[in-house]
Amino acid sequence: MRFFSDPVLEAMATRRSVSKVGPETPTDAELAELLAAVTPVADHKALRPWRLLLLRGEDRRTLGEALDAAGGVVREHGDHNRKPFRAELLIAIVASPREHPKVPRWEQLAVAAGAGHLLELALWRAGWGVMWRTGVLADSDEVRAAHGLAETEQLLGWLYVGSIDESFRRRLQTSHRPALDPQQFLGRMPR
Structure with missing residues (x-):
């Protein structure tokens, strides 16, 4: 692996998804501080078409119930969906596009994804393990309702x-x- 003298480039080059994280998490104040590194995300017309929801404690059970309802899963009494309990803190990344004549919806979704990735990098650089998880049920009515x-x-x-x-x-x-190899991602317009 190539190592960079710049700590930001180094953090970007060495970032890894951590599928199993431990119980310690950043505080809300620490997250707010890290968000200062996220808010300058490229954002045409400064629409800020994204928001974050912090899920801790029972919010994770609510998410599990919504995932089960969306997937048609019925559990035995006392059992619950364990997926949202893989971490003590889940941060939902929500794209909130706005109508704008010069900024299409797809561009605003890209901004929201960019904000999510910058937050992931900021958390990584601060020493936290992070895994961005999605799934086919993320856009289900039940999961959408649970997130408001x-x-x-x-x-x-x-x-x-x-x-x-x-x-x-x-x-x-x-x-x-x-x-x-970065060369595989570079090209030229056809002539």
């Missing part, structure tokens, strides 16, 4: 956030996972 989404909004998924196990952190530091 407006008709025009779209849930882009959840960041599962938590601490990183020290053994996993050491493994990441010694990883020799090769970077993708």
Whole structure:
């Protein structure tokens, strides 16, 4: 892996999804501080077409019930959907497009996704494990209702956030996972 002298580029180049995070999470105040790195996301006409919802505690059970309802899953009494409990903190990334004659909906969805990715990078740089999870039920009526989404909004998924196990952190530091060849992503317009 190529290592950069710039810490931002280094964080970007070494970012990894952490599928199993620990129980410690950033506080709401720490998240607000990290959001300062997110708000400058490229945003045509400064529409700010995104918002974040913090799911902690029982909010995760509500999400699990909505996922079950959307998927037609009936559980035994006392059992619950464990997926939202893979992390103590889930951050729902919501695209909130607005009508604008010069900024199409797709562009506003891209801004919201960009904000989500910048937050993921900021959390990673701050030492937190993060996994962006989605799924076929994210846009279901039940899940949308549980998040209080407006008709025009779209849930882009959840960041599962938590601490990183020290053994996993050491493994990441010694990883020799090769970077993708950037040339495959570069091209020219056809002539």
